Amino acid sequence: MKVITAYCNLRANEALVNGEVIARRDAGSEDSWFKQIYRQQELAYPKFYKMDVLSQAGYLASELMKRADPGIFADYADDEIALVFANASSSAETDRRFMHSYESGGSPSPSLFVYTLPNIVLGELAILNKWYGENMFAVLPKFTPGFYLDYSRILFASGSRALLGGWLEVTANGTDVFLFLVEEKVSGTEFNDENLLHLSQAGAVAAY
Amino acid sequence: MIYIGAEVIVSPLGDSAEDNWNALRENRSGIALVPSAGFNQEDIHLSKIAGLNGPLRFQQLVIKALSALKERIDASMLASDRTIVLISSTKGALDDNLHDQFSQTCAAVKQQFHLAHLPMVISNACISGVLALNMAGNMVEIGQYEHVIVIGCDAASDFVLYGFQSLFAVSDKPCAPFDAARNGITLGEGCGAALVSASKSVFNNTPLQLLAGASANDANHISGPSRTGEGLVRSVSRTMQRHGTGTDEVDFICAHGTGTVFNDEMEAIAFDRLALSDKPLNSLKGYFGHTLGAAGVIETAVCMQMMRNGMLIKSLGYRDAGTSKPLNVILENQPKELRTILKTASGFGGGNASLMIRSL
Structure with missing residues (x-):
């Protein structure tokens, strides 16, 4: 059966891997929260500093999953892991910064422009991991387990053997990042609507 | 079907x-x-x-x-x-x-x-x-x-x-896909x-058959085409394999052909590796410009019109060969019965995708 074998949540003030808090935000730091995670975890991928927030989020979450289990992706050929990501705001945060570059900053910034597409994070993960598999980025009103479940059936029927799913909503108003790996196993946390919704909310602070 | x-x-x-x-x-x-x-x-x-x-x-x-x-x-x-x-x-x-x-x-x-x-x-x-x-x-x-x-x-x-x-x-x-003097998109x-x-x-009118294909990432660069065409090769290979389609069955390729030096070169390399270089090929960007997220649908719709009307449409803006690997770029409109066509796309983020359409 298809099971969720690993997952990572990045919240406004905490980073969690497989439900365990592994980093906490230092409110006194001048660094962005994502840079704090990068430094605390002693990650070494200088390209991180060039990335927009969506790519940073995807990079951090997938690397933290690897930290917890270095062999996590080892069972698959370079085109067998499909990337299926989504969010609600597309690349709006980077779009705003790019627009600012030509409206107020003197000239359009090419280094910002190349990140004004939500699927760029898929390219960053493909480059880093040398993955040549399927890519999909959808813009949905909210996190919808059914989107991943439905599309996974298509991918598993057409050659993909694992799925790295992602919800990357990073805006001025909040951070809601959830990555999860789906694999075929004899037992584990079944990949279904209920479990996916539950794990997506790991570390979320109730709003009331 | x-x-x-x-x-x-x-x-x-x-x-x-x-x-x-x-x-x-x-x-x-x-x-x-x-x-x-x-x-x-x-x-x-x-x-x-x-x-x-x-x-x-x-x-x-x-x-x-x-x-x-x-x-x-x-x-x-x-x-x-x-x-x-x-x-x-x-x-x-x-x-x-x-x-x-x-x-x-x-x-x-x-x-x-x-x-x-x-x-x-x-x-x-x-x-x-x-x-x-x-x-x-x-x-x-x-x-x-x-x-x-x-x-x-x-x-x-x-x-x-x-x-x-x-x-x-x-x-x-105006963009000139695959031409020697091409220098960018429109x-x-x-x-x-x-x-x-x-x-x-x-359908009110007779439809065609969609042979849905695969996507593949280049794993190379977020805004620059692969030098080897690896992602496009993998996408097209998987699409053709999925439907058991041999190269001899492909009558026409509607390429992505943006008109940038590196994209068109990448595609020529990929089609060469796929042994599809001799297939009649065009880019429709010379007619529509690059319509980004719309391009794949508009260009597939044109392919369907080409199949219905039995005609190859010339690749507007192309004059002289301008890629390191040869392509059979369509120079003039010509009548041709099209049974199976291949549509490809490549883009920022390293993505490549392809599909085929077959006449009934």
């Missing part, structure tokens, strides 16, 4: 697939020089729809295309729970609401056409359209939906034009639509 038909094209060349076909048959282009359009007030070649101005341009285009498609099908299936609309786009209604580029249009379309489901947005840069058509074919094949309407749409914006200018990727003349806008269905009877 998965059917595809009821194709619609809204572009500077007309509001229907037939209007667009008539323009293509006469090798007319939608590209024109627009005074002071550039960031530094330069004159820029663009493929812009006359009369498409003001707010809600994206929404207007999507609704126009879906209205036209509705006239070509059994319209009762629009409200069915077994029908979904996929919208492929890069920047949606960016000019209306930077922070929410799609939801207003999706809600408006759902309401106006009494859809059972909210349209789903696929945003994968320039492969969005082909990817959405493949998703549609797969959704129908495994029975998630019986009918999937795919609408590819992008409106030209200062945002995107200035961005491509900042990358020095905008052609100083930005375009437009909307394409088609119905993908398990049922032949919902």
Whole structure:
């Protein structure tokens, strides 16, 4: 059966891997929260500093999953892991910064422009991991387990053997990042609507 | 069998697939020089729809295309729970609401056409359209939906034009895909639509067969094409393998062909590796410009018109071979029966996607 074998949540003030808090935000730091995670975890991928927030989020979450289990992706050929990501705001945060570059900053910034597409994070993960598999980025009103479940059936029927799913909503108003790996196993946390919704909310602070 | 038909094209060349076909048959282009359009007030070649101005341009285009498609099908299936609309786009209604580029249009379309489901947005840069058509074919094949309407749409914006200018990727003349003197893209806008269905009877006119394909990443660079064409080779190989299609069966390739030096070179290398170099090939960017998230749907709709009319359309802007590996770029329109065609797309983020269409 298809099971969720690993997952990572990045919240406004905490980073969690497989439900365990592994980093906490230092409110006194001048660094962005994502840079704090990068430094605390002693990650070494200088390209991180060039990335927009969506790519940073995807990079951090997938690397933290690897930290917890270095062999996590080892069972698959370079085109067998499909990337299926989504969010609600597309690349709006980077779009705003790019627009600012030509409206107020003197000239359009090419280094910002190349990140004004939500699927760029898929390219960053493909480059880093040398993955040549399927890519999909959808813009949905909210996190919808059914989107991943439905599309996974298509991918598993057409050659993909694992799925790295992602919800990357990073805006001025909040951070809601959830990555999860789906694999075929004899037992584990079944990949279904209920479990996916539950794990997506790991570390979320109730709003009331 | 998965059917595809009821194709619609809204572009500077007309509001229907037939209007667009008539323009293509006469090798007319939608590209024109627009005074002071550039960031530094330069004159820029663009493929812009006359009369498409003001707010809600994206929404207007999507609704126009879906209205036209509705006239070509059994319209009762629009409200069915077994029908979904996929919208492929890069920047949606960016000019209306930077922070929410799609939801207003999706809600408006759902309401106006009494859809059972909210349209789903696929945003994968320039492969969005082909990817959405493949998703549609797969959704129908495994029975998630019986009918999937795919609408590819992008409106030209200062945002995107200035961005491509900042990358020095905008052609100083109408784009010239695969030509030796090509030097960049021409930005375009437009909307394409088609119905993908398990049922032949919902189409007013005879549909074609969709052979849904695969996508593959280059794993190379977020904004530069692969030097080896690896992702495109893998995408096309997997698409052909999936359907047991040999190279001898491919009658025509509708390439991505943006007109940048490196993209077109990458494609030539990939088609050479795939042993498809001798196939008649064109890029339609010389007619429509690069319509980004709409391109894959518009260009697939043109392929369907080419198949219906039995004619190869010349690759506008091409004159002299300009890639390290040879291609059989179509120099003049010519009658030809087209049974199986291959459509490819490549884009930012390293994505590549492909599909095939077969005549019934």
